Amino acid sequence: MPDKLTQYRSKRAPGRTPEPIPDAPSGTPGGNAFVIQEHHARSLHWDLRLERDGVLVSWAVPKGLPADPDTNHLAVHTEDHPMEYLTFHGEIPKGEYGGGSMSVWDTGTYETEKWSDREVKVVLNGERASGRFVLFRTRGKNWMIHRMGSAVRDPFPGLAPMEPTPRSRPPRDVSAYAFEFAWGGRRLLVPIDGGRTEAAGEHPWLRGLAESFGSRTAVLDGELVTLGGAELLVFYDLLYDDGHTLTGEPYTVRRAALEALDLTGAHWQTAPSWPGDLAPVRQAARDQGLPGVVAKRLDSPYEPGPSKHWLFLKS
Structure with a gap:
């Protein structure tokens, strides 16, 4: 034999x-x-x-x-x-x-x-x-x-990014919002499946990020910015995680899931967020020469296109 x-x-x-x-x-x-x-x-x-x-x-x-x-x-x-x-x-x-x-x-x-x-x-x-x-x-x-047999996970969401609505005055109830920098970069949705992402075709350095996910599936929402002369992808939302669609979940749930991923690398990081604390965030945006601040309702789902749940406030 x-x-x-x-x-x-x-x-x-x-x-x-x-x-x-x-x-x-x-x-x-x-x-x-x-x-x-x-x-x-x-x-x-x-x-x-x-x-x-x-x-x-x-x-x-x-x-x-x-x-x-x-x-x-x-x-x-x-x-x-x-x-x-x-x-x-x-x-x-x-x-x-x-x-x-x-x-x-x-x-x-x-x-x-x-x-x-x-x-x-x-x-x-x-x-x-x-x-x-x-x-x-x-x-x-x-x-x-x-x-x-049947599928064992939710299908990937086919969405356009959620966009903030410009507004001259801040919301009355700031405690109902989280405040993040408006980076002024280029928006990028990053789907990850099987340790790979289509976004790596344009940005090859994203292969390392995708491989770090292993078999975990995800769709990340972020923005390509230039800081200190280097290109950086800052992530601020998570639309899909490990087989489950999160678009119907409130911002607080999506944000907690995003932070749990601990996305920190040479070319990517998780954008900071400050719930209910507008004044110092707006001042920091001015000091850093950023366009402004985005106010995001804590209870809002993820909606494609312009949304009144996200507000853009100029610096």
Whole structure:
């Protein structure tokens, strides 16, 4: 019987990688374990591994498992991995095959509905990955993975940005508002899905931000500004988070969710906000030469286009 781990071993050298390199295949008592690993290698992807005949049959899935049955994801068939990979996590040294950090994203058991050379249909029973999936071969090592059944997350909102309404006088009840700087930059909505964002096409440095989200989905609202001669993206709202639309939630809920992301990087940050405190914010905007202040009602939902819930007050 051929050794199913020959290819795996040929790509790895003991002592140069922390990965397990067993002498022979093994198996679990039930023979139906699976693991999904988040792999920050040359490009972010997820590795789906299904136990089969003492090894883990593996696919690299660049965008992760599809959440919507209307969208299939690429799954590249790779070499079989040893069963010890069920719990493997750590840093594969740069320069080695698959170099980068790897963590266990989910693990559990699965049920086989069909298994052939061209089609694998399974039911995953994990904490984060559950439901029926089918992998089908398209060409060579390239397969596709399809979710069967209903979507497991809300669809992305297709919105225009919410815009403030100019106003000469501040609102009477300042305690009902949060006050933020009007930056005078260019508005940018940033959708993030599968560790990637379309916005990176114009701004390649956003790839790092998107990869930091891993499998977490999001739509961020912000503004491109130039501070100290450097381009910076300041975020001040969150429209979608981890599979759930937030546009109907009040500003306070969206703001708390945005701050929980702790978005701080060389090219991006979370914009400051001061509830119920207009005078010092307006003075700071004047001192910094900013156009003004935006007053945002604490109980307001996110509305596309001009809104009376957001007010622009000149410095």
